[in-house]
Amino acid sequence: MAIMHPFRVPDEVRRDPYREAEVAVFERLRDQLPGDYHCYYSRPWLGLTPTGEEKEGEADFVVAHPAKGFLVIEVKGGAVSRRGDTDEWTSKNRLGITNRIKDPVKQASVSKHALLAKLKEQPDWRARFVTARHGVVLPDCSRPRQSLGASMPLFLFAFAEDLNYLAEWVEARLGRTDSEADDPGRGLGPDGMRAMHRLLAADFELRPSLARALREDGREIERLTREQYELLGSLEDIPQMAVSGGAGTGKTLLALEKACRLGEAGQRVLLTCFNEALGAHLARLTSGFPSLAVASFHSLCARMAHQAGSRLPSGGGSQTFATELPDALLTAVTQREDLRFDAVVVDEGQDFRDNWLTALRLCLRDPDGGTFYVFHDDNQKVYSHSGGWLLELPRSQYPLTRNLRNTKTIHLCAKPWYKGRATRSAGPDGMPVEWVEVKRREDVPARVRSALADLAGRQRIPPAQIAVLTAARTDGHPLCSGGTIGGLRCGPAGGDPDDGVVFDTVRRFKGLDRPVIMLCDVEELTEPELIYVALSRPSVLLMVFGTAPALARLRDGPGNG
Template sequence: MRMIPATPYRTHSQAEQKVFDCLRTAEVNESGDTLLTAFHSLNLSRHKHKRFGEIDFLLCGPQGLFVLEVKGGGVSCTNGRWTFTDRNGQAHEGKESPFRQAESALHGLLARLKSEFSSDILNQFVIGYGVIFPDCDWRQTGSEWDPAVLADARGFRGFDSWLVNLFEHWQSKAFGVARDSVASDAAVDLIQKFLRPDFEAIVPLRIQTEQVIDSSIRMTEDQLTWVDVVEANPRTLCIGGAGTGKTFLAAELARRWTATGSKVLFACSSPWLKAWLDVRLNIRGLVISTFDGLEIAAQRARISQFDAIIVDEAQDLMRVVLIDKLEAYLLNGFQNGRWALFADFQNQSGLLVPTEAGALHRIEQYQPTRVPLRTNCRNTLKILENIKFRLGADMGVRGSGYGPAVREFCVSTKEDAVKILANQLDELVKGGMTHSQITILSPVPYNESIVRLLPPNWHQVIQPLDSYLIRSFPPDLVSFSQIHDFKGLENDAIVVVDIPNAKRSENLTYHYVAMSRARAYLAVIELNCD
């Protein structure tokens, strides 16, 4: 279903957020060329009782016009008095029932529409309302409502079916509208265009980013259930695309294994990722090392063999010589020891080190439990869709919110690229994002990048990163990094520069790694687009 606005704006209601997500993914039968559209939160100037009434959601499409009232938390009714209890346990009384609120808001909407459109247009629409209690089971009955218009926690779990039944319920009650008729595409288009300016605000980038980050945090916590699976098996191979939470899960597993008194090695290929983890995983019993630094790290820790090994970005381990080297430090070896590998074999293999075909076969001979990580908890749906369309890479499902559109530019000269980069940075800052939320990624070093050609005012606020500065990432300034150094890391806004046109590139790994670093905002400025 199409959502307007594309991301929920200024709602602190978790219940409305739940309904927003369900509406966005709802699959209902569409008729004609016009899609059913859900509008979120509209102030009605002609509400019957209040100067400014608010509709939580309005559905408009060939099926009709339907107002949805959402009440989260606990709901009860005693002697006609309604009580609503929020997630903090605070109770609030209301004189008007949710059903009356929805009906009143619907009449306010119709009064507005009747002043603008003829009866020939409006009579094509079935009209109705629904009430949603997503957090409680509603057992009460009453003459004020029909069960068909209410979705409590049970009905909410089958949201698509409830929505179809709601349409059919009001269709059966429609006066003067044929039972199976639908509004014409032309009529729906007129109403939707009239409503849209009242609903769709221009959401500042800062607000969109905050919403994405909140969703990302919730999803990452949801994925902690996978840690239980990994912890219960002595040998695991966790496979997922960029943004599926591999590093997060690996870090949590390190905390759990060291908490039992085990000496654990956390290995990766990137010195920058190692430096970043050093600061954030300062845990007794845990040693963090790159593959190249294993010998020195073990010597410093005075450990000849570790009780367990965790490998992040394990696609970079896929050389037999590296596997042999790592196995020497694992108690009982890969055959009988305790280990967990987190990898993206499909999209990131071979970026830092060449991959050997027999290496993965070697790991699989030890019969590890395979854990598929399919839920993306970093990138927005817009970013996921763009990467899949441009690069053909599947990064998992769901995504952390809808987010702003991906900005794509393809230019023939560096001068044009510099102008676009400056405009993008201006747009981000004016949109309310801080310098620390922005990272510029390039396949080439800073002194070879178009970044050095920016106006002097930008040079003062751009900080090229290194293996020391990454420890306190993000800095207070806009950061710059080469793409391969930034593997395993992320930021709210990513601007990719100096990269060739994807259509002309045989190896798209750099595109994939760079684009998948963005949590909320992504801009890609490609060169050589003659």
């Protein structure tokens, strides 16, 4: 039994009474030819005329054999006739209706030469002669006693009497004849069969345009984020509140919007966070709001102490960050009441110690009644402090339960590393996470450069929408040379977006995001907090580069690596 492409006649063809002849030939070729034959049914092709114009055609059947070559077959049902003076071909069906048809011999011949030309265009095709023949099957016509014309000897045709011996006719067509110049037995060979299959029945999957996906998914995420802003209106009458949620639920954007609304209302507002890079990013976004003071927490402490003329701690150890700088902040607002704020908005509250939050609250002109909002991540897997201060802060708390930043695929990727209040992804489905496996860790820089060149070049993704994050140090990293990665300018997180691609550590990128994240050195990514941060930073596309064990550990989740 021959191998058929498609495996069976499509239902719409089988139900069409005008294609009964094709169905009959399909079944006989399938049942009569041995298994080393491949038969392709209803194969269209597109070619060019000598003048460069497009021409198209269709081969009813292409029968291919590795040792014997290929045969193109045209099938015409009904009673077929031709007028010699006009070269007009017609077919009369069983209802007596006559239809004009194309010259089947010419159709088969043209398709044969078109396929030969297409084969020669294949990149791995070895130049050689191949037995290529054409023929016509007329299953409703009886065999005539003489040739149909100089260019139409009877051996080109199979008639109704030949249907039960169609395999023998195919073998004969691919064998020796007296009037055909090409030699028989010049088969396609294994490579030719592969090339023929690529031409006529290859599987393919076209990747969506990444630039288009970024635009469409980005617009959907922006729409969802605008909807989230409506929440602030419903909470407007609650002066002090803790707002919790996992990565992507919009905490930073809500904190930013809350601070801007308070500033537009004429209040002196402090917007602060833990991460220095995020603080710089927020400060740049709010540069047009003079009533807003924006800085990371420890930068704020140093700035306020300087403004008050207070002495800054001289050390730089853990004690300085834990208590001395926060104490300097309190001293500053005690010495200068004008430095106090009408409202304080805190992002990344999960990273703040209780004494830091206390210091910030005491920066309010009215610590008990002033506006004090803390936005924090409730992921119990990664943030180990008790959070008692946050629980006691407001008379009410508000949980965010919709992930608005990440596509569904990215949300599911980071979800195993999250243990908190259940969140659901409201974003678009998105593209699959790309796990790029390398044999050796040393191979990662080359793979990242190649992928980055493809994104910024062929895919036309603006470099400013891409961040390359490492779990190692950026100083002396083999990926970056002279402030560029593969010829593309790069800079640290929180800098000028015109610097192009962000290249920074996962830790410094906390609280930030980009449409595309390329994650490398994942062998060093062992802290659950940083894994959670790393996997949840992209909004549209996540690419993770590493060895097989490292990728499996991130993909499978905690306790499964």
